[in-house]
Each structure stands twice: as C-alpha cells, then as structure tokens.
Amino acid sequence: xxxxxxxxxxxxxxxxxxxxxxxxxxxxxxxxxxxxxxxxxxxxxxxxxxxxxxxxxxxxxxxxxxxxxxxxxxxxxxxxxxxxxxxxxxxxxxxxxxxxxxxxxxxxxxxxxxxxxxxxxxxxxxxxxxxxxxxxxxxxxxxxxxxxxxxxxxxxxxxxxxxxxxxxxxxxxxxxxxxxxxxxxxxxxxxxxxxxxxxxxxxxxxxxxxxxxxxxxxxxxxxxxxxxxxxxxxxxxxxxxxxxxxxxxxxxxxxxxxxxxxxxxxxxxxxxxxxxxxxxxxxxxxxxxxxxxxxxxxxxxxxxxxxxxxxxxxxxxxxxxxxxxxxxxxxxxxxxxxxxxxxxxxxxxxxxxxxxxxxxxxxxxxxxxxxxxxxxxxxxxxxxxxxxxxxxxxxxxxxxxxxxxxxxxxxxxxxxxxxxxxxxxxxxxxxxxxxxxxxxxxxxxxxxxxxxxxxxxxxxxxxxxxxxxxxxxxxxxxxxxxxxxxxxxxxxxxxxxxxxxxxxxxxxxxxxxxxxxxxxxxxxxxxxxxxxxxxxxxxxxxxxxxxxxxxxxxxxxxxxxxxxxxxxxxxxxxxxxxxxxxxxxxx
Numbered sequence: 001x002x003x004x005x006x007x008x009x010x011x012x013x014x015x016x017x018x019x020x021x022x023x024x025x026x027x028x029x030x031x032x033x034x035x036x037x038x039x040x041x042x043x044x045x046x047x048x049x050x051x052x053x054x055x056x057x058x059x060x061x062x063x064x065x066x067x068x069x070x071x072x073x074x075x076x077x078x079x080x081x082x083x084x085x086x087x088x089x090x091x092x093x094x095x096x097x098x099x100x101x102x103x104x105x106x107x108x109x110x111x112x113x114x115x116x117x118x119x120x121x122x123x124x125x126x127x128x129x130x131x132x133x134x135x136x137x138x139x140x141x142x143x144x145x146x147x148x149x150x151x152x153x154x155x156x157x158x159x160x161x162x163x164x165x166x167x168x169x170x171x172x173x174x175x176x177x178x179x180x181x182x183x184x185x186x187x188x189x190x191x192x193x194x195x196x197x198x199x200x201x202x203x204x205x206x207x208x209x210x211x212x213x214x215x216x217x218x219x220x221x222x223x224x225x226x227x228x229x230x231x232x233x234x235x236x237x238x239x240x241x242x243x244x245x246x247x248x249x250x251x252x253x254x255x256x257x258x259x260x261x262x263x264x265x266x267x268x269x270x271x272x273x274x275x276x277x278x279x280x281x282x283x284x285x286x287x288x289x290x291x292x293x294x295x296x297x298x299x300x301x302x303x304x305x306x307x308x309x310x311x312x313x314x315x316x317x318x319x320x321x322x323x324x325x326x327x328x329x330x331x332x333x334x335x336x337x338x339x340x341x342x343x344x345x346x347x348x349x350x351x352x353x354x355x356x357x358x359x360x361x362x363x364x365x366x367x368x369x370x371x372x373x374x375x376x377x378x379x380x381x382x383x384x385x386x387x388x389x390x391x392x393x394x395x396x397x398x399x400x401x402x403x404x405x406x407x408x409x410x411x412x413x414x415x416x417x418x419x420x421x422x423x424x425x426x427x428x429x430x431x432x433x434x435x436x437x438x439x440x441x442x443x444x445x446x447x448x449x450x451x452x453x454x455x456x457x458x459x460x461x462x463x464x465x466x467x468x469x470x471x472x473x474x475x476x477x478x479x480x481x482x483x484x485x486x487x488x489x490x491x492x493x494x495x496x497x498x499x500x501x502x503x504x505x506x507x508x509x510x511x512x513x514x515x516x517x518x519x520x521x522x523x524x525x526x527x528x529x530x531x532x533x534x535x536x537x538x539x540x541x542x543x544x545x546x547x548x549x550x551x552x553x554x555x556x557x558x559x560x561x562x563x564x565x566x567x568x569x570x571x572x573x574x575x576x577x578x579x580x581x582x583x584x585x586x587x
Contacts (some may be wrong), residue, residue: 083119101319269317366486371446
C-alpha cells in the first residue's frame with residue numbers, strides 16, 4: 001500500500017488516541033456500572049460478570065501492569081488504544097465501500113458521544129468495536145480472495161471470546177466461506193474455534209477465585225451457565241431497571257451521534273449499499289440494531305455502538321455519492337461541510353465527556369475504606385460501593401484488616417449487620433438502611449455510618465461548645481480535621497484538600513421534628529465557600545429517632561482547607577425551610 005494511503009488512517013488513529021488520552025479518566029470514575037468491576041477484576045485476575053470476558057480480562061491485566069501507573073488508569077488505557085485502533089480499522093473497512101470518502105466514517109465515529117465515552121473508561125465496547133471492524137474488513141476481503149478467510153474466522157473467534165453479540169458476525173462469515181476449498185474451510189474453522197480456548201481461563205482461574213459478587217460456581221454446569229449468559233435472558237423480556245426507549249429516544253440518540261448532515265449522508269449511503277458487499281453490511285447492521293432495540297438494560301445506547309460503526313460506513317458511501325456529482329466543486333464543498341458536522345458534535349459534548357479531572361469517586365473510595373476503625377471492623381455496602389473500597393484495599397493496601405461485605409438487598413445487609421454485631425465487631429454501613437434507627441444507635445464516622453447495639457461511648461470533643469441550638473438539642477462540641485491525602489500513583493493528580501467537620505449533638509429530650517443540618521464555610525469577607533445540608537448521620541438517623549440524653553456524632557466532609565473565616569451550623573425545617581437555630585464557630 002502506498003505511503004499516501006497510510007497517512008490518513010495514521011492521522012485519524014493518532015488524533016483519536018490523543019483525544020481519548022486527553023479526556024480519559026485518571027483512575028476509578030464510576031461506582032454502579034461494569035467499569036469499576038473491570039478495574040478490579042483485571043489487575044487481580046478475577047472472573048468478570050457473564051460471559052466472563054476472558055480476552056478483555058487478560059488484555060486488561062497486561063495494561064494494568066504498566067510500571068508505576070495506577071492499575072485502573074491502565075485498564076482505561078486499553079479502551080483508549082482499542083478505540084483509536086478501531087478508527088484505523090474502520091478507515092480500511094470504509095475504503096472497500098468508498099475509496100474517496102472513507103475518512104468520513106472514522107471521523108464521525110471518533111467524535112460520536114457514545115463511542116467516545118466508552119473509549120475513556122474501562123469498558124468492553126471499544127475493543128468490541130475494533131473486533132467488529134476488523135472482522136468485517138477481512139470478511140469482505142475473503143469474498144474476493146480466500147486467503148483472507150482464516151483471518152476473518154480468527155477475528156470472529158476473538159469476538160466470540162469477548163462479547164456475546166459477536167455471534168451476529170457468523171452469518172456474514174458464512175457468506176465468505178461460500179466457494180472456499182475444503183482445506184481453506186477446515187483451516188478457517190480451526191481459526192474460528194481456537195480463540196474460544198480463552199474461556200479456559202475461567203475454569204482454571206476459578207479454582208482460586210470467583211466473581212466479585214461470589215456467584216460464579218466453578219463446575220461444568222456453572223461454567224456453561226456463565227459463558228452462555230443464560231441468566232441474562234430476562235433482559236430480552238423485562239427488566240425493572242431498564243431505561244424506557246420510545247421512538248423519540250431513538251431519534252434523539254442517533255441525531256446526537258451524527259447530526260442531521262451525518263444522518264442525511266447515511267440515508268443516501270443506505271440506498272447505495274447493494275451487491276454482495278452491501279448484503280454483508282445489511283446482515284450485520286440489521287442484527288446489531290435489532291439486538292439494541294430489544295435488549296432491556298439501563299444503558300441501551302452502548303449496545304448500538306456496532307450499529308453506529310456500520311452507519312458511519314454508510315456515511316462514507318453517501319460522501320462518495322456526493323463526490324460523484326456532476327458539479328465537482330459543489331461536491332467537494334458539500335463534503336467539507338459534512339466533515340465539520342462531527343467536529344461540531346465533538347466540541348459541543350467535550351465538557352460532559354471529559355473525565356480527566358473527575359476525582360470524586362476516587363476520593364470517596366479512599367475516604368470510605370479509611371473511615372472504618374476498630375479491630376475486626378466490618379463495612380457493609382452495595383456491590384459497587386464494596387468494589388470501590390476493595391480497589392483501594394487490594395491495590396493500595398489501605399486499611400487491609402477491614403472486612404468488606406457486598407449485599408445489594410436490604411434484608412441481606414440487615415442480616416450481615418446483626419451477625420457482625422452479635423460477634424462483637426464494629427459495624428459500618430455505606431448508606432442508610434430502613435428499620436435500623438428503631439433498633440440501633442447510629443453515628444457518622446467519616447463517610448460511613450457506625451452502628452451501635454449499645455449506648456456509644458461518651459466522647460469529649462476537641463472544641464467544646466455546650467450551646468442549645470434548638471430547644472432540646474444541644475451542640476456539645478465540634479472538630480475540624482484536615483484529612484490526609486489518599487495514596488495515589490501516576491497519573492492520578494493531587495486531590496483537592498479535604499476537611500472533615502464532626503458535630504457532637506445531644507438530645508436533651510425526645511425531639512418531635514425531623515430537622516436538617518446545614519454546615520457552611522465562609523471566608524473572612526463573608527462569602528460562602530462550601531455548604532452541606534443533610535439529615536444527620538448521612539441521612540440515616542432522623543432526630544425523632546434519637547433517645548433522650550443520647551450523644552450523636554454527625555460528620556460533614558468538604559473539599560477545602562480548614563482556615564480563617566467562620567463556620568456556621570444551621571438547623572432548619574426541611575418542609576418549610578424555616579430556620580430553627582444557628583451557631584457561628586471558628587473553623
């Protein structure tokens with residue numbers, strides 16, 4: 001291939017990689033999705049959720065081992081590299097349909113918000129897109145030259161070892177098999193099946209570890225159920241967590257990816273996708289799109305990424321038609337305008353897609369796992385919260401003696417709390433649990449909720465106050481603590497300074513109103529620097545549940561340095577916003 005033909009795909013790939021690296025999350029950035037799971041599964045070689053994603057796990061393990069780097073960032077990097085590589089592969093795929101306007105396909109896909117969003121976090125979809133683009137490229141080449149058939153089969157096999165929707169590539173691959181020799185067919189069949197050996201990783205690794213939720217069973221039956229995703233059939237029927245997707249949602253989704261100009265070019269391209277190449281395109285596009293339409297999940301847009309990739313090829317075909325118009329100058333002008341559409345889309349979505357400075361989840365995870373104190377302490381939370389804490393515990397060895405228990409159902413969390421308290425262990429929760437205030441006493445300790453089955457110890461605050469802020473509610477004292485910076489590795493930037501405010505309340509009598517507390521920092525000129533409003537104890541312990549004489553520790557965390565100015569504590573009625581009392585303190 002001539003060097004001139006390589007310049008454009010290299011430029012597109014390098015530009016895409018630069019964009020994704022610039023906007024990539026520096027470490028953990030989400031809690032309740034698969035990204036966080038992969039950021040712990042890959043560096044520790046555990047078993048991911050069905051179908052297990054063995055290819056992705058092993059590749060992620062390699063990227064997570066980059067010397068001196070944060071492992072979660074390394075797994076994010078895998079997505080960025082796969083995303084940029086997809087753009088290169090897509091260019092060569094589009095050239096088979098549109099020799100002169102092939103650059104439009106990777107340009108539109110690179111800046112489409114859904115694809116871009118998956119290239120900056122640890123997720124399977126950019127690698128899946130790369131496999132789809134490579135597979136279709138080799139399938140199309142194999143229809144003309146059977147020497148490419150084993151390569152096509154091998155890439156489809158890699159897809160089957162990665163994402164279950166790769167089965168939609170089997171029918172296009174079958175068309176490529178048509179007319180091949182017996183020897184070529186046997187070699188290609190072996191190439192298709194060989195990558196499935198990656199699934200042996202699950203059986204072998206399952207001898208030592210399980211999935212993060214502990215549901216994987218390392219038996220033949222358990223293995224087959226896992227890799228065939230038999231438990232996910234419900235997502236094809238009904239899922240209470242699924243996002244509603246009316247026709248208006250789909251129209252908005254596609255317009256947000258390609259804009260009206262891209263959609264118009266794609267429709268022109270659809271009308272021109274004929275012959276055997278067009279048939280292969282349609283077989284893949286219809287299958288992937290139908291699956292996206294019927295799959296019932298909270299994030300249905302990511303399952304359209306293969307469809308977006310294929311539609312971007314149709315955009316290139318539409319661009320080729322524009323260039324074939326009789327008025328060549330007008331054709332080039334229209335193509336230039338069409339090239340600006342994805343740039344405008346990317347610019348308008350840059351801020352929301354830029355994850356490079358999002359450290360809230362990182363800070364929360366380090367804070368939660370550090371807040372648990374006491375020998376034999378147990379922290380109980382949802383699976384996502386537990387995974388976040390385990391990342392810092394296992395990767396950064398933060399508070400390694402604490403037991404972290406994942407329990408998504410409320411009754412499961414309550415049972416864990418009861419059992420741990422029965423063993424005399426300190427128990428913490430990551431979130432409120434209904435029914436707990438009626439039977440236990442609660443404190444806020446850092447980011448967690450401490451559960452007491454007996455009266456908590458009497459504590460003398462560092463800064464005594466002893467003022468009755470509201471009738472029957474006395475502020476015994478407070479503390480303003482500068483929190484230490486959590487451990488980090490390159491490229492995680494320094495986190496903003498954090499300050500913890502501990503308030504020690506005492507109920508002088510049973511309280512009849514559920515009031516909220518507002519804690520505010522002001523500078524020396526009276527400008528408010530930060531504010532946090534909560535029901536006491538992280539929304540877990542309403543004042544009407546407090547016992548007369550009970551001491552309650554409440555905590556508020558801020559991203560600022562303690563210093564001059566003033567600290568104001570306000571107690572108010574949330575139903576009317578009427579202030580019931582306030583006190584000014586030294587920060």
